[in-house]
Amino acid sequence: MQEHEKQFFMRDPWKFDPNFQRPPRPNDELGFDTRSLHAGFHPSEDMERFRAFVPPIVPSMTYPYKDFDHIPYPVYARTKTPTADILEQRIAALEGGEAAVTAGSGSQALFSLIFTIARPGDNVVTSLNTFGEGYKQATNIFPERCGINFHFVEDPADPKSWDKQIDSKTRLVWVETPSNPTLFVTDIKAVADVAHARKVPMLVDNTTATAALQRPMDFGADIILLSITKFMAGNATVLGGAIVGPEDLTEDIRWNTTEFVGSIMQPFDSWLTLQYLETLSMRMDRHSTNTQKVAEYLAAHPKVSLVNYPGLKTHPQYDLSQKQMKSSGGMLSFVAKGGIPSARTLMNGFDLIVHAVTFGTSRTICMHPRTITHEHMTQQERDIAGIDDGLIRLSVGLEDPKDIIADLDQALSKI
Numbered sequence: 523m524q525e526h527e528k529q530f531f532m533r534d535p536w537k538f539d540p541n542f543q544r545p546p547r548p549n550d551e552l553g554f555d556t557r558s559l560h561a562g563f564h565p566s567e568d569m570e571r572f573r574a575f576v577p578p579i580v581p582s583m584t585y586p587y588k589d590f591d592h593i594p595y596p597v598y599a600r601t602k603t604p605t606a607d608i609l610e611q612r613i614a615a616l617e618g619g620e621a622a623v624t625a626g627s628g629s630q631a632l633f634s635l636i637f638t639i640a641r642p643g644d645n646v647v648t649s650l651n652t653f654g655e656g657y658k659q660a661t662n663i664f665p666e667r668c669g670i671n672f673h674f675v676e677d678p679a680d681p682k683s684w685d686k687q688i689d690s691k692t693r694l695v696w697v698e699t700p701s702n703p704t705l706f707v708t709d710i711k712a713v714a715d716v717a718h719a720r721k722v723p724m725l726v727d728n729t730t731a732t733a734a735l736q737r738p739m740d741f742g743a744d745i746i747l748l749s750i751t752k753f754m755a756g757n758a759t760v761l762g763g764a765i766v767g768p769e770d771l772t773e774d775i776r777w778n779t780t781e782f783v784g785s786i787m788q789p790f791d792s793w794l795t796l797q798y799l800e801t802l803s804m805r806m807d808r809h810s811t812n813t814q815k816v817a818e819y820l821a822a823h824p825k826v827s828l829v830n831y832p833g834l835k836t837h838p839q840y841d842l843s844q845k846q847m848k849s850s851g852g853m854l855s856f857v858a859k860g861g862i863p864s865a866r867t868l869m870n871g872f873d874l875i876v877h878a879v880t881f882g883t884s885r886t887i888c889m890h891p892r893t894i895t896h897e898h899m900t901q902q903e904r905d906i907a908g909i910d911d912g913l914i915r916l917s918v919g920l921e922d923p924k925d926i927i928a929d930l931d932q933a934l935s936k937i
């Protein structure tokens with residue numbers, strides 16, 4: 523158990539420093555797969571802490587004082603537990619950030635970040651290419667309840683469009699790439715340069731790619747948002763999220779927001795995630811290989827009018843995605859000709875593919891964004907964002923790709 527040397531219970535608000543460089547860590551030298559097995563806990567090096575081959579689950583919600591003058595850390599489970607601490611260190615090492623703080627979900631990680639760094643009258647610059655609950659926080663919850671506004675860029679492919687929305691009250695530029703559900707790819711470096719020129723930090727939501735396929739901090743991002751619920755855990759058995767960034771930021775979130783809502787990931791969920799991260803890059807490679815095959819099949823199908831997948835040469839940001847990503851990931855979306863009636867017939871017609879609300883699972887899942895996740899958008903916003911009535915999001919799993927394609931084939935024959 524560490525002792526906490528810094529002042530805690532309340533922290534000074536984080537101030538963005540565009541010249542911040544995180545201090546080097548010994549595990550910087552190690553490869554990605556090695557870090558996903560050893561960062562935060564090593565069976566031989568950590569023998570004094572825990573004599574175990576596998577990182578421990580510590581379900582204790584409070585931690586004993588050695589004596590009156592020494593505050594233990596973790597002190598209480600609203601802010602940190604030993605198992606979440608290992609997970610946070612591992613996630614920070616995978617993304618290349620200084621530190622991480624977990625949250626009860628990805629949506630909550632976004633909420634905690636904005637709640638921590640923005641004040642009434644401030645704003646956040648983003649685009650319509652974000653997940654549904656992010657959009658709802660941006661258009662509804664934060665403006666109405668906290669007086670924090672969101673500026674949506676007109677053309678997310680144009681860095682000048684991002685610049686145009688930044689003003690003296692902008693506290694954050696928030697990019698999701700590739701985006702859910704339309705797989706729009708934003709130029710991380712170009713937008714980071716714009717944000718930094720205006721002394722504003724840049725957040726990249728790396729949920730759909732994960733650090734196994736994309737490292738936004740290498741392109742200038744300052745902060746990373748993750749839903750751990752998706753590919754990071756990989757099979758819909760964990761709900762969790764994280765923010766990665768400078769330690770002064772993650773501790774501002776932890777002590778000035780998380781402390782009051784008690785929302786770090788629970789010990790068992792943290793532990794499960796540590797097990798799942800051991801295979802992250804292997805899983806992501808297979809997700810990408812399978813999705814590429816499915817995307818090519820769909821692109822050639824006469825009943826499909828559009829396939830959104832960065833691995834297809836027809837994708838508008840194909841070249842950019844090749845620069846930013848190791849491979850194109852496990853999610854695509856496609857438009858079935860015939861709008862909602864066709865989407866309904868198709869989705870009711872699947873045998874193997876499961877209709878459910880999440881993605882990034884080992885099993886293939888489909889979902890209809892128009893009626894489930896992006897139903898709050900206006901029709902005009904959905905048109906701009908490319909959320910067609912016939913759009914189906916497909917999270918391609920780890921089954922044999924021929925079986926996924928056979929299921930699509932038989933269901934498409936019904937429309």
Ligand SMILES: Cc1ncc(COP(=O)(O)O)c(C=O)c1O
Nearest residue numbers: 627628629653702729749751762
């Ligand atoms: C890109 C992205 N980020 C964050 C989230 C939120 O994650 P969670 O479901 O863990 O709250 C989602 C959820 O769909 C998402 O798609």
